Amino acid sequence: MLKSLQGRLACALVAGLVGLSLAAAGAAFHVLSKEIDRMSDSALQETAQRLLPLAVVDILGRDSDGDENHRTAAVRPHVELLTYVVRDGTGKTLLRSHDADETVFPPNLKTGFVSTATHRVYAETGLQGTMSLLVAEPLTARRHAQIKAALAVGRAVAVFLPLGLIGIWLIVRRGLTPIRRFCRSIAARGQNDLSPLDRRALPTEIVPVASAVNDLMARLERALAAERSITANSAHELxxxxxxxxAQTQRLIAEAPSAALRERALNVESALHALSRISEKLMQLARAEDGRVLADTPQDLRPIVSLVVDDFRRGVRANAIVLDLPVHPLRSRIDPDAFAIVARNLIENALKYGAQEESIRVSLSSDGTFSVANRGPVIQGDTLERLTTPFERGAAVAKGSGLGLAIVDAIVKAAGATLTLRSPAPEWPDGFQVEIKGLTLGLS
Structure with a gap:
């Protein structure tokens, strides 16, 4: 069963057109057949009425001792379509055409038409009924004419039907253009674009669908806004x-009278630092899911990457980060703060989860690709697919919130770019790479 509305409409209209065409062809053939019979009967009658006076004159002008069964000689050899005989009141043949077969003509035929198995015969009487002229036409001639008429109708239908089918397809396709445009407008929207759909150019039948979708998106926008607000406000209030x-814990550590109490206070401090990092990540995630990550004017991404890398380099060994930047500016419409969040989370994860004795590789290329790669154990495919899910950490030993890649994924999608995770990293036998492509999309 066809699932396409265009296919269903086209098939229904094609079936209707074929049915109507066949019905019209049948009706046309029926009318033509009746018209051929009517015209042929008229021709038979006209021929008989014109031949009868001539036959009377010819018969009356003969010598009494002449051939009573006179056969008219042909002017030149030809096949007679119409043959005739002239009979007297007793049924005796007085005159006939040169190809006439007397067995074709029924005996005792009065004025009018009669059909035999092979011929259509018309009789006309003269001399007060003492003489009759019979004209016969083979039925095969009429069937041949009807076949020619049927072929003519068939050729007309054969020419018209394909044109009609093409026309129907084009009409249906053109008629569904607003619906396809409507679908494309939905597909082209960003992940977080929940603005109302334009219903002005839609057919009347589709307007309720667009209205229902707008209502659904409005409810979804309110729900998402409430969720983001709760997340952001909660993280902010924390x-x-x-x-x-x-501050109180650090003071307690400084004033702790015993080593046991100081150790407990240090554990509390560590837990509070972790809670602080999680609240910061939640605020970043709320901002990323808000979808407003594009700036009004393009910005060069190189200084942002350099600033983030320099900030990390102050807390790690000198060769821990290998940075590769393009020579020329790389402008993008992604918000600088949002891109800084992306870079910071990726570099932080690479340093935290990668092999500690190996350097990580941070690269920004001139084609708008940003990547961060680190050495370390290979991550299996099923785990790799789940890493962008919030609070998913895989099998890593190092502690973390599991929100870094989820934040990066949300910002990248909102910016219209694509995120790719690979393990092992390209050119390495192991490791992990995060690659973002399409950062320069939307620039003319």
Missing amino acids: RTPIAAAL
């Missing part, structure tokens, strides 16, 4: 009490 708790 910052102050966490900072206060950290």
Whole structure:
């Protein structure tokens, strides 16, 4: 069964057109057959009425001792379509055409038409009924004319039907253009674009669908906004009490009278630092899922990457990060702060989860590709696919929130770019690489 609306409409209209064409062809053939019979009968009658006076004159002008069964000689050899005989009141043949077969003509035929198995015969009487002229036409001639008429109708249908089918397909396709445009407008939207759909150019039948979709997106927008608001506000409100708790814990560490109490306070401090990092990540995730990650004017991404890398280099060994930047500016419409969040999360993950004795590789290429790669154990494919899910950490030994790649994935999708995870990393037998392509999309 066809699932395409265009296919269903086209098939229904084609079936209707074929049916109507065949019905019209049948009706036309029926009318033509009747018209051929009518015209042939008229020709038979006209021929008989014109021949009868001539036959009477010819018969009356003969000598009494002449051949009573006179056969008319042909002017030149030819096949007679119409043959005739002239009979007297007793049924005796007085005159006939040169190809006439007397067995074709029924005896005792009065004025009018009669059909035999092979011929259509018309009789006309004269001399007060004492003489009759019979004209016969082979039925095969009429069948031949009807076949020619049927072929003519068939040729007309054979020419018209394909043109009609093509026309139907084009009409249906053109009629469904607003629906296809409507579908493309939905598909072209960004992940977080929930603005109302334009219904002005849609057919009346599709307007309720667009209205229902707009209502659904409005409800979804309210739900997502409430969720993002709760996440962002909760993370923001946690910052102050966490900072206060950290300050009190650090004071407790400094004033702890015993080593046991100091160790407990250090554990509390570590937990509060982890909670602070999680709240910061939640705020970043809320911003990323908000979808507003594109700036009004393009910015060069090189200084952003350099600044983030320099910030990390102050806390690690000198050769821990290998940076590769293009010579010329690489402009992108992605918001600088959003891209800084992306770079910071990727570099932080690479340093945290990669082999500690190996350097990580940070690269920004002139084609708008940003990648971060680190050495380390190979990550299996099923685990690799789940790493962009919030709070998914895989089998890593190092501690983390599991939100870094989820934040990166949300920002990348909102920016219209693509995120690819690979393990092992290209050109290495092991490791992990995150590659972002399409950062320069949308620039003229």
